[in-house]
Amino acid sequence: MELLQHYKGAVFFVDILGISALTNNNIALNHEDYRTWLNNNIPKFSNQFLGASILAEFRKLLLKLRKGNTSLKITQLSDCAFIWSEQIADVVVFCSKFMHQAVEKGILCRGGMAFGEIIETNQSHRLGRFILGDAVTQAAKLESRSKGCRVLINSDLPQELDKQSEDVSKRIFTLFQPFTNPLDFQVYDEFKWYLTPKLDYKNIVDLNFIDFDTRVKFTKNRLILANRLRCSPKFNWNSRSILGRAQLIASINFLSQNYTMGVLHNFGWVDVIDKRDEKVVEKMNKKLNEYPDYRKHIDEPFPEDWAE
Template sequence: MSLKNLKGFVFYVDILGFTALTQNKIQLTEDDFHIWQVSKHFQTSGNQEFAANILILFREILTNCQNKYPKVNFTQLSDCAFVWSENMKDVILSCHTIMWDCLQNGILCRGGIAYGDIIEDHNNNLGQMLLGNAVSKAVKLEQAGAKGCRVLMDQEVPASLNDYDSSFCAEIYKLFQPFENPLDFKVYDEFKWYYSQSLKDLNTTKGIIQATVERLCLAAKLQFHPKFNWNVRTPEGSIHVKSSMRFTSANEQNVFNIEHTFDWKELPDSKLRTETNYTRITKKIQDEASSCIIKKGNNIKFPPAP
């Protein structure tokens, strides 16, 4: 067996709520099957077929990302995956792409990313064997107790990325921020992947406004899109969706110096969770952003809708 030792980033990602779904702890409805476009022929399989559709989509997202970043390694294990490489920039970009594409498509994920030793083999028939302290740390970070679609990271990630590619690190450095977990009051380091879809122009007024629109539209999807209805039918799933909606819509200036009028705390009644309402609120976000006010000190403010 040929083993390879390397140093790099490992990103571990897991689908939230999947175990409850496959263990039939969630009662699905016809509307769930309809919004997820599950064929009526397969609906007799209930939760298992529904879960299979989610895994197929998850695999497509991983495959598309792998095609985009061929220097990065990918291994899927049911509802989770490992992503790793010595090319630390591409691991960050892969992490961002996977998290963004999953949430856009109705899959709520949580992740951990770490730097360190990686040991891999080349047995592609059974899937690559993967171990090392970076692997263990990434898994531990994902399971640290944070609620919602966060990506926690170890303290070495920003410094290691800067050593690898200082110009790229400078572009996205604002997205590496600490947060306090309200459950245990511990402070964790986080990659705030949800602040921008493109990870570009984050130091310009136009780029900051666009990134805020993208972030708020993600929050609107969590709040109103019916693809997440199955998640909120368990107490734990409801917490994950609500927490994700809260921090993706948060009106705070730690990353960008911008104020907006969307700061959602509670999820609406299930009857209001429709594609029509989702489309309506995203248009409202875009309309307000188009009239942003630039205040003294380059502060940016969304004006309230008339």
């Protein structure tokens, strides 16, 4: 008989945006849209083959980031996945790495993360682990309540992280901030994964003591992500539907927002471009990396609202 385990922990639920519309043939695509994902060995370009290719890349990324961390457990359900652990910091770091690398690989995802009750089977088997509980339900609900590649969280998660891993919590606490959803004007807590480069559990930077040069570096990293969403042909298929385009634009808008972390720039993008090309991505990334710094004071303090 298979036993159930019951404990408190963190759950990250992540979903690929637009896959259902794609595989149900609700998005009309052309040869170029397929070609960026599918090679010429595919007998016939179709939405189903494109969806399968994206899901394969999604699964590959999950497995890659799971490798070497035995505290994390993962169950993939087609175009979504649950990642969970008793160790909250491990789930937060996984979330940060996953969201960054998903954009870099051309996969537009949205997530929810929650702390609470977890009930699971006591062993892995061919069907994958069975998981439910309050944290699972909350994470899945939170995922659906925003536009773009955000990760909403429940209010318990940062508080419990502070109890469990005080040093980690103090270093990254400013990444947990309220977010007013323009869809319903409700205020949700958010994990602002995009404000820093992907976290590394062995060397988590203390955001309370980063200088201006580091803030500029983080800003350029965020703008490079926005530029990829805006210009990479990997996201062609997302932009071919009204809903997909809205998800892209929402992501680009908050990823390229100005004066975050007290850094001013001239890249406040609010739309996608129609002629997408990897050469355009590379050209703009080079421009971003070479963008001059006209600051007058290196050690200016953070504005109080830098993480909003």
